[in-house]
Amino acid sequence: MLIVHNTLHRQHAGRHEMFRGRLVPCHESPDRLDHLLAELARRPVGEMVEPAAGHLDEALLAQVHSPRYLQFLAGAWDEWVALDPANAELDALPSVWPVRGFRADVLPTNFAARMGLFSFDAGTPLTAGSWAAARQGAACAIAAAQAVGSGRSRSAFALTRPPGHHAGPDFFGGYCFLNNAALAAQQLRQSGFERVAVLDVDYHHGNGTQTIFYGRGDVLTVSIHGDPMTEYPFYLGHADERGEGEGAGCNLNLPLPRGTGFADWRAALARGLDEVRRFGAQALVVALGVDTFEGDPISAFKLRSTDYLDIGRDLAAAGLPTVFTFEGGYAVAEVGINAVNVLEGFGA
Ligand code: OKP
Ligand code: ZN
Numbered sequence: 001m002l003i004v005h006n007t008l009h010r011q012h013a014g015r016h017e018m019f020r021g022r023l024v025p026c027h028e029s030p031d032r033l034d035h036l037l038a039e040l041a042r043r044p045v046g047e048m049v050e051p052a053a054g055h056l057d058e059a060l061l062a063q064v065h066s067p068r069y070l071q072f073l074a075g076a077w078d079e080w081v082a083l084d085p086a087n088a089e090l091d092a093l094p095s096v097w098p099v100r101g102f103r104a105d106v107l108p109t110n111f112a113a114r115m116g117l118f119s120f121d122a123g124t125p126l127t128a129g130s131w132a133a134a135r136q137g138a139a140c141a142i143a144a145a146q147a148v149g150s151g152r153s154r155s156a157f158a159l160t161r162p163p164g165h166h167a168g169p170d171f172f173g174g175y176c177f178l179n180n181a182a183l184a185a186q187q188l189r190q191s192g193f194e195r196v197a198v199l200d201v202d203y204h205h206g207n208g209t210q211t212i213f214y215g216r217g218d219v220l221t222v223s224i225h226g227d228p229m230t231e232y233p234f235y236l237g238h239a240d241e242r243g244e245g246e247g248a249g250c251n252l253n254l255p256l257p258r259g260t261g262f263a264d265w266r267a268a269l270a271r272g273l274d275e276v277r278r279f280g281a282q283a284l285v286v287a288l289g290v291d292t293f294e295g296d297p298i299s300a301f302k303l304r305s306t307d308y309l310d311i312g313r314d315l316a317a318a319g320l321p322t323v324f325t326f327e328g329g330y331a332v333a334e335v336g337i338n339a340v341n342v343l344e345g346f347g348a
Pocket of ligand 1: 017018019123174175202204232289291327329
């Protein structure tokens with residue numbers, strides 16, 4: 001297992017997210033990765049590398065995200081501070097969104113209006129270093145996929161934050177800005193794998209990844225998650241979303257009720273892996289969130305730490321070149337144990 005580490009992740013450190021009428025401390029914090037690194041120091045599962053900082057395959061990025069979205073993110077912090085120098089001490093959060101019937105084709109000049117156009121929640125603060133951290137995370141995901149695609153390594157783990165699976169072609173949200181799993185899948189396609197599957201095991205539906213590939217027949221997206229009738233991101237992730245056009249039949253959602261334990265969760269994983277096999281995937285991306293853990297503060301499945309070893313074994317049994325991207329998991333003290341259990345169970 002090659003581990004590709006985002007050493008710039010700390011530059012993204014949000015202060016607050018909107019929750020029930022209050023700004024509360026962000027769940028998605030830099031110490032999540034500190035715990036993962038500490039556990040990897042105790043239980044090394046592979047060589048750790050870091051991609052060169054400041055270098056990113058812009059062409060690949062533009063195959064997953066729209067030019068106007070990328071352009072907005074690149075300049076957003078400076079625009080925010082230009083509104084008022086005092087903003088440098090605050091996070092930028094959206095507060096207005098274009099819903100049904102509003103124009104998405106016209107790009108407003110107003111900054112708040114563009115924040116809303118390019119996002120879907122008020123839980124994803126943009127900070128001074130968000131762009132640098134997210135870009136380096138994208139570089140990690142792409143480098144991990146390159147290593148697997150070139151045969152240098154049979155499996156690789158993009159050890160990064162912020163997470164990515166909620167970020168769509170032209171929107172951020174759910175703590176995500178750039179979709180690392182989608183970038184890894186796109187890189188695997190570029191490396192010559194004709195059919196690639198993304199299997200999302202984070203507690204929350206991978207709406208960004210689904211949306212990016214919804215019309216494509218070359219990338220299967222599968223997500224196992226809390227039922228969107230009650231769980232974030234609410235507006236996508238139902239079982240009847242099966243893809244469209246050339247992508248018809250190439251999306252599978254496996255929503256599960258709050259309180260689901262490992263036996264039922266594992267049965268859903270088996271179903272998802274069946275679909276990956278049926279699709280004929282030649283490579284696999286696993287969007288690895290460990291917020292399915294029983295102790296997770298914002299999620300409601302009941303997985304235990306030892307279950308993650310079995311998840312790793314089940315994933316390895318698929319027998320595919322595999323790239324992992326790190327997604328959610330907010331029981332910070334256990335994040336490292338749970339994620340490294342998956343990697344250890346997976347093996348090389
Ligand atoms: C990101 B990832 C709690 C409400 C939920 C958004 C959750 C984003 C999860 N304040 N906020 O999929 O782990
Ligand atoms: Zn999640």
